[in-house]
Amino acid sequence: xQEYLWKNSFREKMDGLGFHVLAFAACCGWFILLWGIRLQSxxxxxALWGLVLILxxxxxxxxxxxxxxxxxxxxxxxxRLQSxxLRPAExxxxxxxxxxxxxxxxxxQRITKGGILCSKDGKSFLLIFLQLPFDESITGRDVxxxxxxxxxxxxxxxxxxxxxxxxxxxxxxIENETSLRILEKDxxxxxxxxxxxxxDRQLVDLGRKRKRKPPLAHILRTVLRPEKSRRYAAYGxxxxxxxxxxxxxxxxxxxxxxxxxxxASRCTVRQ
Numbered sequence: 001x002q003e004y005l006w007k008n009s010f011r012e013k014m015d016g017l018g019f020h021v022l023a024f025a026a027c028c029g030w031f032i033l034l035w036g037i038r039l040q041s042x043x044x045x046x047a048l049w050g051l052v053l054i055l056x057x058x059x060x061x062x063x064x065x066x067x068x069x070x071x072x073x074x075x076x077x078x079x080r081l082q083s084x085x086l087r088p089a090e091x092x093x094x095x096x097x098x099x100x101x102x103x104x105x106x107x108x109q110r111i112t113k114g115g116i117l118c119s120k121d122g123k124s125f126l127l128i129f130l131q132l133p134f135d136e137s138i139t140g141r142d143v144x145x146x147x148x149x150x151x152x153x154x155x156x157x158x159x160x161x162x163x164x165x166x167x168x169x170x171x172x173x174i175e176n177e178t179s180l181r182i183l184e185k186d187x188x189x190x191x192x193x194x195x196x197x198x199x200d201r202q203l204v205d206l207g208r209k210r211k212r213k214p215p216l217a218h219i220l221r222t223v224l225r226p227e228k229s230r231r232y233a234a235y236g237x238x239x240x241x242x243x244x245x246x247x248x249x250x251x252x253x254x255x256x257x258x259x260x261x262x263x264a265s266r267c268t269v270r271q
Contacts, residue, residue, distance in 0.1 A: 024049045072203070077193025079202060081163050081185070085131050096129045096161050099195055100183075114149030118159075125157035125179075126150040130164075134185070137165035143173050143180065150179075157181065161188060224265045232262035 028045030035041045084092045090111060097108055097116035106120035115128035128146050130138060143160070150158040157179035164185060166174075174180045198206075239255030242248070 020053075023052050027052065069197070072197040073193030074189065075193075075202065075206065076196045076198035077189035077191070079198065080192040080196045081188055082134075084129065085133070085163065089129075089131060092131060093127065093129050096188075097127045099191060100127070100159075100161075103191060112149075112153050114146075114153065117153055117155060123157065124155045125159050125181075126153055126155040127159045127161070129161040132162065132164045134164055137167045138162050138170050139167050140169040140173050143170050147177075147180065159183070163188060223261070226265055229262050229265035232258045232265060236262060 024045070027048040028042055030048070031041040031044045035044075084095065087095075093116050094111060097118060100106075101108055101118070104120070106118050109117045109119055109124070111117075112126070115126045118125055118127050126146075126149060128149065130142065130146075132138065138160075146158050146160050150156075159181045160174075161183045162185065166182065166184060174182050236255045236258030239251050239258060243251035243255060
């Protein structure tokens with residue numbers, strides 16, 4: 001959820017400026033293609049650009065309402081999913097089964113130690129919500145454990161709800177078994193967000209967190225992520241090559257900075 005905390009007004013202003021520039025260029029370019037480069041083309045393009053801005057302003061409230069609803073659902077779904085990770089396993093399984101039963105039209109039979117035994121169209125399946133952190137991934141071993149729990153309860157299949165990633169091994173195992181189904185994080189956030197959108201109070205609390213400046217350690221971790229090492233090296237190599245071909249010094253300085261950042265990121269990996 002950190003992506004919502006560090007969004008700043010500068011990026012929003014740059015997005016607005018980019019839209020104005022692209023809209024003006026498109027409007028003027030259309031009339032330049034029709035009439036050629038002349039004053040009338042620029043005047044007509046400016047007039048069309050003004051109409052586009054008026055139309056955008058008229059639809060602003062509707063667009064903001066849609067964005068707010070989408071944001072409330074996204075934030076509410078992630079907050080609800082995160083809260084399920086902290087609850088007892090039986091309660092988390094039951095709440096997830098109760099929510100999905102309304103969407104997928106199945107019946108809850110009984111609560112078991114491994115999950116919730118459900119039935120649909122005469123077939124039974126065990127619903128299991130795996131309480132794993134968002135940054136982890138389920139493996140083939142987790143899938144086998146869910147399958148064993150379903151066989152122990154005499155269920156015909158398994159519905160696994162995961163709030164995290166899925167390894168390629170686990171995904172291949174699920175695809176090869178027709179009795180296995182999985183609901184991943186994006187789908188769970190969507191369902192939970194529709195049922196529990198973020199309240200005004202939650203948005204206010206999130207806004208207060210957003211106003212706090214990120215600590216220096218967080219900024220360094222973000223800049224020196226291990227996966228950025230190769231990208232820094234590629235940028236640095238291209239800039240230094242431009243310096244070698246052109247002899248212009250302002251290519252050398254950012255090139256050296258990128259190479260230094262790449263080396264620092266590699267040192268972070270070793271640590």
